[in-house]
Amino acid sequence: CKKYVLVKHFEGEPKPSDFVIVEEQLPAIKNNEILAEAEYLSVDPYMRLHVDSFPTGITMIGIQVGKIIESKSSKYPVGKRVVGNFGWRTHTVINIEDEKKYSMGLPHNYILPEIGDLPASVGLGVLGMPGNTAYFGFLDICQPKAGETLVVSGAAGAIGSLVGQIGKIKGLTVIGIAGSDDKCQWLKNECGFDHTINYKTQNVDVELKKLAPDGVDCYFDNVGGDISTTVMYQMKLFGRVSVCGHISSYNTDINAKPKTTILQPAIISSQLKIEGFIITRWADKWQEGIAQNLKWIQEGKLKYRETVTHGFENMFNAFAGMLKGENTGKAIVKV
Ligand code: NDP
Numbered sequence: 001c002k003k004y005v006l007v008k009h010f011e012g013e014p015k016p017s018d019f020v021i022v023e024e025q026l027p028a029i030k031n032n033e034i035l036a037e038a039e040y041l042s043v044d045p046y047m048r049l050h051v052d053s054f055p056t057g058i059t060m061i062g063i064q065v066g067k068i069i070e071s072k073s074s075k076y077p078v079g080k081r082v083v084g085n086f087g088w089r090t091h092t093v094i095n096i097e098d099e100k101k102y103s104m105g106l107p108h109n110y111i112l113p114e115i116g117d118l119p120a121s122v123g124l125g126v127l128g129m130p131g132n133t134a135y136f137g138f139l140d141i142c143q144p145k146a147g148e149t150l151v152v153s154g155a156a157g158a159i160g161s162l163v164g165q166i167g168k169i170k171g172l173t174v175i176g177i178a179g180s181d182d183k184c185q186w187l188k189n190e191c192g193f194d195h196t197i198n199y200k201t202q203n204v205d206v207e208l209k210k211l212a213p214d215g216v217d218c219y220f221d222n223v224g225g226d227i228s229t230t231v232m233y234q235m236k237l238f239g240r241v242s243v244c245g246h247i248s249s250y251n252t253d254i255n256a257k258p259k260t261t262i263l264q265p266a267i268i269s270s271q272l273k274i275e276g277f278i279i280t281r282w283a284d285k286w287q288e289g290i291a292q293n294l295k296w297i298q299e300g301k302l303k304y305r306e307t308v309t310h311g312f313e314n315m316f317n318a319f320a321g322m323l324k325g326e327n328t329g330k331a332i333v334k335v
Pocket of ligand 1: 017020044045046129130133154155156157158160177178179180183222225242244245246247248249277279280322323324325326327328329330331
Protein backbone atom coordinates (compact mmCIF):
# COMPACT_ATOMS: atom_id res chain seq x y z
CA CYS A 1 0.00 0.00 0.00
CA LYS A 2 1.11 3.53 -0.75
CA LYS A 3 -0.26 6.53 1.12
CA TYR A 4 0.28 10.28 1.40
CA VAL A 5 1.23 11.35 4.89
CA LEU A 6 0.78 15.01 5.84
CA VAL A 7 4.10 16.19 7.26
CA LYS A 8 3.43 19.93 7.40
CA HIS A 9 0.29 22.05 7.65
CA PHE A 10 -0.30 24.19 4.57
CA GLU A 11 0.91 27.77 4.52
CA GLY A 12 -0.67 29.60 1.59
CA GLU A 13 -0.73 27.33 -1.42
CA PRO A 14 -0.15 23.64 -0.60
CA LYS A 15 3.35 22.45 -1.55
CA PRO A 16 4.59 19.00 -2.58
CA SER A 17 6.90 19.05 0.45
CA ASP A 18 3.83 19.16 2.77
CA PHE A 19 3.48 15.42 2.05
CA VAL A 20 5.60 12.30 1.89
CA ILE A 21 4.50 9.13 0.12
CA VAL A 22 4.97 6.17 2.46
CA GLU A 23 4.77 2.46 1.64
CA GLU A 24 3.30 0.15 4.25
CA GLN A 25 2.54 -3.52 4.63
CA LEU A 26 -1.13 -4.16 5.39
CA PRO A 27 -2.27 -6.78 7.90
CA ALA A 28 -4.42 -9.78 6.90
CA ILE A 29 -8.12 -8.96 7.14
CA LYS A 30 -10.16 -10.04 10.17
CA ASN A 31 -13.89 -10.53 10.72
CA ASN A 32 -16.06 -7.68 9.34
CA GLU A 33 -13.05 -6.25 7.50
CA ILE A 34 -12.41 -5.73 3.81
CA LEU A 35 -9.37 -4.98 1.68
CA ALA A 36 -10.23 -2.29 -0.86
CA GLU A 37 -8.08 -1.24 -3.82
CA ALA A 38 -8.48 2.42 -4.82
CA GLU A 39 -9.69 2.96 -8.39
CA TYR A 40 -10.58 6.65 -8.23
CA LEU A 41 -9.66 9.22 -5.61
CA SER A 42 -11.26 12.59 -5.09
CA VAL A 43 -9.47 15.91 -4.64
CA ASP A 44 -11.76 18.55 -3.13
CA PRO A 45 -11.52 22.12 -1.86
CA TYR A 46 -12.52 21.11 1.71
CA MET A 47 -9.21 19.28 2.01
CA ARG A 48 -7.38 22.61 1.84
CA LEU A 49 -9.62 24.02 4.54
CA HIS A 50 -10.10 21.17 6.98
CA VAL A 51 -6.75 19.48 7.09
CA ASP A 52 -5.55 22.10 9.60
CA SER A 53 -7.84 20.58 12.20
CA PHE A 54 -5.93 17.26 11.97
CA PRO A 55 -2.45 16.66 13.38
CA THR A 56 0.51 16.17 11.04
CA GLY A 57 1.38 12.53 10.58
CA ILE A 58 -2.13 11.56 9.44
CA THR A 59 -2.84 9.94 6.10
CA MET A 60 -4.21 12.77 3.95
CA ILE A 61 -8.00 12.91 4.22
CA GLY A 62 -10.25 12.09 1.26
CA ILE A 63 -12.90 9.95 -0.32
CA GLN A 64 -12.27 7.23 -2.91
CA VAL A 65 -14.04 4.59 -4.90
CA GLY A 66 -12.32 1.32 -4.12
CA LYS A 67 -12.88 -2.17 -5.41
CA ILE A 68 -13.29 -4.82 -2.72
CA ILE A 69 -10.61 -7.41 -3.40
CA GLU A 70 -10.85 -9.36 -0.12
CA SER A 71 -13.75 -9.50 2.30
CA LYS A 72 -14.80 -11.01 5.61
CA SER A 73 -18.08 -9.08 5.63
CA SER A 74 -21.16 -10.55 3.96
CA LYS A 75 -22.59 -7.06 3.38
CA TYR A 76 -19.51 -5.99 1.40
CA PRO A 77 -18.68 -8.84 -1.02
CA VAL A 78 -15.59 -9.12 -3.20
CA GLY A 79 -16.00 -7.37 -6.55
CA LYS A 80 -18.32 -4.62 -5.30
CA ARG A 81 -17.20 -1.01 -5.23
CA VAL A 82 -17.28 0.99 -2.05
CA VAL A 83 -17.35 4.77 -1.63
CA GLY A 84 -14.95 5.04 1.25
CA ASN A 85 -13.60 7.76 3.47
CA PHE A 86 -10.19 6.06 3.41
CA GLY A 87 -7.84 8.96 2.66
CA TRP A 88 -5.15 9.24 -0.01
CA ARG A 89 -4.09 5.59 -0.11
CA THR A 90 -3.97 2.83 -2.70
CA HIS A 91 -5.13 -0.02 -0.45
CA THR A 92 -7.18 -0.03 2.72
CA VAL A 93 -7.97 -2.63 5.33
CA ILE A 94 -10.97 -1.48 7.27
CA ASN A 95 -13.68 -2.72 9.60
CA ILE A 96 -16.32 -1.63 7.14
CA GLU A 97 -19.24 -2.35 9.44
CA ASP A 98 -17.92 0.08 12.02
CA GLU A 99 -19.53 3.07 10.29
CA LYS A 100 -19.46 5.59 13.10
CA LYS A 101 -15.73 5.46 13.39
CA TYR A 102 -15.14 6.46 9.80
CA SER A 103 -18.15 8.45 8.69
CA MET A 104 -17.18 12.10 9.51
CA GLY A 105 -20.87 13.02 9.60
CA LEU A 106 -21.60 11.62 6.14
CA PRO A 107 -22.81 8.19 5.07
CA HIS A 108 -19.44 7.12 3.69
CA ASN A 109 -18.30 3.55 3.26
CA TYR A 110 -21.41 2.47 1.36
CA ILE A 111 -21.56 0.21 -1.67
CA LEU A 112 -21.62 2.31 -4.83
CA PRO A 113 -25.27 2.35 -5.94
CA GLU A 114 -26.36 0.87 -9.28
CA ILE A 115 -25.18 3.39 -11.91
CA GLY A 116 -25.72 1.59 -15.19
CA ASP A 117 -22.99 2.26 -17.76
CA LEU A 118 -21.52 5.26 -15.96
CA PRO A 119 -17.91 5.09 -14.73
CA ALA A 120 -17.46 4.38 -11.01
CA SER A 121 -15.81 7.80 -10.63
CA VAL A 122 -19.29 9.42 -10.62
CA GLY A 123 -19.57 8.18 -7.03
CA LEU A 124 -17.13 10.95 -6.13
CA GLY A 125 -18.85 13.67 -8.19
CA VAL A 126 -22.29 13.97 -9.68
CA LEU A 127 -23.54 10.86 -7.83
CA GLY A 128 -21.72 11.57 -4.60
CA MET A 129 -20.97 14.41 -2.20
CA PRO A 130 -20.70 17.23 -4.80
CA GLY A 131 -23.90 16.11 -6.56
CA ASN A 132 -25.79 16.07 -3.29
CA THR A 133 -24.33 19.42 -2.26
CA ALA A 134 -25.67 20.93 -5.48
CA TYR A 135 -29.05 19.23 -5.19
CA PHE A 136 -29.87 19.90 -1.54
CA GLY A 137 -27.80 23.04 -1.02
CA PHE A 138 -29.47 24.79 -3.93
CA LEU A 139 -33.06 23.52 -3.81
CA ASP A 140 -33.59 23.48 -0.03
CA ILE A 141 -31.98 26.83 0.64
CA CYS A 142 -32.71 28.94 -2.47
CA GLN A 143 -36.27 27.58 -2.90
CA PRO A 144 -36.11 28.52 -6.60
CA LYS A 145 -39.21 29.28 -8.66
CA ALA A 146 -39.60 29.08 -12.44
CA GLY A 147 -38.93 32.40 -14.13
CA GLU A 148 -36.47 33.60 -11.49
CA THR A 149 -32.82 34.50 -12.11
CA LEU A 150 -30.01 32.40 -10.58
CA VAL A 151 -26.35 33.35 -10.36
CA VAL A 152 -23.77 30.63 -9.61
CA SER A 153 -20.12 31.37 -8.81
CA GLY A 154 -17.47 28.68 -9.24
CA ALA A 155 -19.90 27.74 -12.01
CA ALA A 156 -17.72 25.36 -14.03
CA GLY A 157 -16.67 23.28 -11.04
CA ALA A 158 -18.08 20.02 -9.71
CA ILE A 159 -20.90 21.61 -7.73
CA GLY A 160 -21.47 24.86 -9.64
CA SER A 161 -21.97 23.18 -13.01
CA LEU A 162 -24.70 20.98 -11.49
CA VAL A 163 -26.41 23.82 -9.60
CA GLY A 164 -26.79 25.81 -12.83
CA GLN A 165 -28.27 22.83 -14.65
CA ILE A 166 -30.68 22.08 -11.81
CA GLY A 167 -31.66 25.75 -12.08
CA LYS A 168 -32.43 25.19 -15.77
CA ILE A 169 -34.44 22.05 -14.95
CA LYS A 170 -36.50 24.19 -12.56
CA GLY A 171 -37.10 26.85 -15.23
CA LEU A 172 -34.78 29.63 -14.08
CA THR A 173 -32.57 31.96 -16.09
CA VAL A 174 -29.03 30.95 -15.15
CA ILE A 175 -25.88 33.07 -15.12
CA GLY A 176 -22.57 31.34 -14.36
CA ILE A 177 -19.37 33.04 -13.20
CA ALA A 178 -16.18 31.09 -14.01
CA GLY A 179 -12.48 31.60 -14.60
CA SER A 180 -11.86 30.94 -18.31
CA ASP A 181 -13.47 31.34 -21.73
CA ASP A 182 -13.31 27.58 -22.32
CA LYS A 183 -15.24 26.97 -19.10
CA CYS A 184 -17.80 29.62 -20.07
CA GLN A 185 -18.24 28.03 -23.51
CA TRP A 186 -18.82 24.62 -21.95
CA LEU A 187 -21.41 26.03 -19.55
CA LYS A 188 -23.32 27.68 -22.36
CA ASN A 189 -22.96 25.08 -25.11
CA GLU A 190 -23.29 21.87 -23.14
CA CYS A 191 -24.76 22.69 -19.75
CA GLY A 192 -27.44 25.04 -21.08
CA PHE A 193 -26.52 28.09 -18.97
CA ASP A 194 -28.13 31.23 -20.42
CA HIS A 195 -25.19 33.55 -19.74
CA THR A 196 -21.68 33.44 -18.35
CA ILE A 197 -19.14 35.91 -17.02
CA ASN A 198 -15.39 35.24 -17.07
CA TYR A 199 -14.37 36.90 -13.81
CA LYS A 200 -10.71 36.98 -14.84
CA THR A 201 -11.26 39.06 -17.99
CA GLN A 202 -14.62 40.79 -17.42
CA ASN A 203 -15.98 43.20 -14.84
CA VAL A 204 -18.54 41.14 -12.89
CA ASP A 205 -20.41 44.21 -11.63
CA VAL A 206 -20.84 45.74 -15.09
CA GLU A 207 -21.67 42.46 -16.85
CA LEU A 208 -24.17 41.34 -14.23
CA LYS A 209 -26.06 44.63 -14.49
CA LYS A 210 -26.38 44.00 -18.22
CA LEU A 211 -27.39 40.34 -17.90
CA ALA A 212 -29.77 40.74 -14.96
CA PRO A 213 -31.00 44.34 -15.16
CA ASP A 214 -33.90 43.59 -12.78
CA GLY A 215 -31.67 41.86 -10.26
CA VAL A 216 -30.92 38.36 -9.03
CA ASP A 217 -33.37 36.13 -7.12
CA CYS A 218 -31.05 33.28 -6.13
CA TYR A 219 -27.29 33.26 -5.63
CA PHE A 220 -25.37 30.00 -5.06
CA ASP A 221 -22.03 31.06 -3.65
CA ASN A 222 -18.99 28.81 -4.04
CA VAL A 223 -16.27 31.42 -3.89
CA GLY A 224 -16.95 34.30 -1.44
CA GLY A 225 -14.80 37.44 -1.64
CA ASP A 226 -15.31 40.30 -4.07
CA ILE A 227 -17.37 38.27 -6.56
CA SER A 228 -19.94 37.50 -3.90
CA THR A 229 -20.06 41.02 -2.52
CA THR A 230 -20.73 42.25 -6.05
CA VAL A 231 -23.54 39.74 -6.62
CA MET A 232 -25.17 40.45 -3.26
CA TYR A 233 -25.46 44.14 -4.13
CA GLN A 234 -27.44 43.14 -7.22
CA MET A 235 -30.02 40.93 -5.53
CA LYS A 236 -33.74 41.48 -5.89
CA LEU A 237 -36.13 42.12 -3.02
CA PHE A 238 -36.43 38.92 -0.94
CA GLY A 239 -33.51 37.28 -2.77
CA ARG A 240 -32.00 34.08 -1.36
CA VAL A 241 -28.31 33.28 -1.03
CA SER A 242 -27.00 29.77 -0.42
CA VAL A 243 -23.47 30.06 0.95
CA CYS A 244 -21.65 26.85 0.03
CA GLY A 245 -17.98 27.81 0.01
CA HIS A 246 -15.44 30.64 -0.08
CA ILE A 247 -12.59 29.19 -2.08
CA SER A 248 -11.21 32.63 -2.94
CA SER A 249 -9.83 32.80 0.60
CA TYR A 250 -8.82 29.17 1.24
CA ASN A 251 -5.15 29.88 0.58
CA THR A 252 -5.10 32.94 2.81
CA ASP A 253 -5.05 33.29 6.57
CA ILE A 254 -8.42 34.98 7.08
CA ASN A 255 -7.64 35.63 10.73
CA ALA A 256 -4.68 37.79 9.74
CA LYS A 257 -6.86 40.29 7.87
CA PRO A 258 -9.65 42.62 8.97
CA LYS A 259 -12.97 41.10 7.92
CA THR A 260 -14.64 44.36 6.96
CA THR A 261 -16.65 43.78 3.80
CA ILE A 262 -19.86 45.72 4.36
CA LEU A 263 -22.87 43.72 3.18
CA GLN A 264 -25.55 45.00 5.56
CA PRO A 265 -26.96 47.72 3.21
CA ALA A 266 -27.56 45.07 0.52
CA ILE A 267 -28.97 42.55 2.99
CA ILE A 268 -31.35 45.03 4.60
CA SER A 269 -32.53 46.99 1.58
CA SER A 270 -33.21 43.83 -0.47
CA GLN A 271 -34.42 41.92 2.64
CA LEU A 272 -32.18 38.98 1.73
CA LYS A 273 -32.13 35.53 3.25
CA ILE A 274 -28.53 34.35 3.46
CA GLU A 275 -27.93 30.83 4.72
CA GLY A 276 -24.73 28.84 5.04
CA PHE A 277 -24.84 25.07 5.12
CA ILE A 278 -22.75 21.97 5.59
CA ILE A 279 -23.75 19.01 3.45
CA THR A 280 -23.93 16.70 6.50
CA ARG A 281 -27.33 18.35 7.11
CA TRP A 282 -28.82 16.05 4.46
CA ALA A 283 -26.98 12.85 5.45
CA ASP A 284 -30.31 11.09 6.05
CA LYS A 285 -31.45 11.83 2.49
CA TRP A 286 -28.17 10.82 0.83
CA GLN A 287 -29.48 8.14 -1.52
CA GLU A 288 -32.48 10.32 -2.45
CA GLY A 289 -30.17 12.99 -3.88
CA ILE A 290 -28.11 10.38 -5.74
CA ALA A 291 -31.25 8.77 -7.19
CA GLN A 292 -32.62 12.11 -8.46
CA ASN A 293 -29.33 13.16 -10.06
CA LEU A 294 -29.01 9.71 -11.70
CA LYS A 295 -32.55 10.04 -13.09
CA TRP A 296 -31.74 13.45 -14.55
CA ILE A 297 -28.56 12.08 -16.16
CA GLN A 298 -30.53 9.20 -17.68
CA GLU A 299 -33.15 11.64 -18.99
CA GLY A 300 -30.40 13.70 -20.60
CA LYS A 301 -31.20 16.71 -18.40
CA LEU A 302 -28.00 16.72 -16.35
CA LYS A 303 -24.52 16.67 -17.90
CA TYR A 304 -21.41 16.10 -15.89
CA ARG A 305 -17.76 16.38 -16.70
CA GLU A 306 -14.65 15.09 -14.96
CA THR A 307 -11.08 16.26 -15.22
CA VAL A 308 -9.17 13.03 -14.66
CA THR A 309 -5.50 13.00 -13.61
CA HIS A 310 -3.81 9.64 -14.08
CA GLY A 311 -1.55 8.05 -11.47
CA PHE A 312 -1.58 7.93 -7.67
CA GLU A 313 1.79 9.71 -7.70
CA ASN A 314 0.02 12.71 -9.28
CA MET A 315 -2.49 13.21 -6.42
CA PHE A 316 -0.74 16.34 -5.26
CA ASN A 317 -0.70 17.91 -8.72
CA ALA A 318 -4.39 17.19 -9.17
CA PHE A 319 -5.16 18.75 -5.77
CA ALA A 320 -3.05 21.87 -6.32
CA GLY A 321 -4.35 22.18 -9.90
CA MET A 322 -7.97 22.04 -8.74
CA LEU A 323 -7.37 24.87 -6.26
CA LYS A 324 -5.97 26.94 -9.14
CA GLY A 325 -8.90 26.21 -11.45
CA GLU A 326 -7.29 23.64 -13.76
CA ASN A 327 -10.38 21.41 -13.51
CA THR A 328 -13.63 21.68 -15.41
CA GLY A 329 -16.31 19.72 -13.60
CA LYS A 330 -15.12 17.26 -10.96
CA ALA A 331 -11.39 16.81 -10.32
CA ILE A 332 -10.62 13.08 -10.05
CA VAL A 333 -7.49 10.94 -9.85
CA LYS A 334 -7.52 7.53 -11.53
CA VAL A 335 -5.01 5.18 -9.99
P1 NDP B 1 -14.62 22.99 -7.91
O1 NDP B 1 -14.74 21.82 -8.81
O2 NDP B 1 -15.51 24.18 -8.16
O3 NDP B 1 -13.09 23.43 -7.92
C1 NDP B 1 -12.67 24.61 -7.38
C2 NDP B 1 -12.81 25.77 -8.38
O4 NDP B 1 -12.75 27.00 -7.67
C3 NDP B 1 -11.67 25.89 -9.37
O5 NDP B 1 -11.87 25.07 -10.50
C4 NDP B 1 -11.66 27.37 -9.73
O6 NDP B 1 -12.41 27.61 -10.93
C5 NDP B 1 -12.41 28.03 -8.55
N1 NDP B 1 -11.55 29.01 -7.88
C6 NDP B 1 -10.32 28.82 -7.36
N2 NDP B 1 -9.86 29.96 -6.83
C7 NDP B 1 -10.83 30.90 -7.03
C8 NDP B 1 -10.93 32.29 -6.71
N3 NDP B 1 -9.95 32.95 -6.08
N4 NDP B 1 -12.06 32.94 -7.08
C9 NDP B 1 -13.06 32.30 -7.72
N5 NDP B 1 -13.02 30.98 -8.04
C10 NDP B 1 -11.90 30.30 -7.70
O7 NDP B 1 -14.87 22.54 -6.41
P2 NDP B 1 -16.21 21.95 -5.79
O8 NDP B 1 -17.32 22.09 -6.76
O9 NDP B 1 -15.90 20.63 -5.22
O10 NDP B 1 -16.48 22.95 -4.57
C11 NDP B 1 -17.03 24.24 -4.79
C12 NDP B 1 -17.17 24.95 -3.46
O11 NDP B 1 -18.09 24.26 -2.62
C13 NDP B 1 -15.88 25.08 -2.66
O12 NDP B 1 -15.84 26.35 -2.09
C14 NDP B 1 -16.04 24.01 -1.60
O13 NDP B 1 -15.28 24.26 -0.46
C15 NDP B 1 -17.53 24.09 -1.34
N6 NDP B 1 -18.13 22.92 -0.72
C16 NDP B 1 -18.96 23.12 0.35
C17 NDP B 1 -19.64 22.09 0.92
C18 NDP B 1 -20.54 22.37 2.07
O14 NDP B 1 -21.04 21.43 2.68
N7 NDP B 1 -20.78 23.63 2.40
C19 NDP B 1 -19.50 20.70 0.42
C20 NDP B 1 -18.60 20.59 -0.72
C21 NDP B 1 -17.95 21.67 -1.25
P3 NDP B 1 -12.22 28.97 -11.81
O15 NDP B 1 -11.39 28.58 -13.00
O16 NDP B 1 -13.62 29.33 -12.16
O17 NDP B 1 -11.52 29.97 -10.95
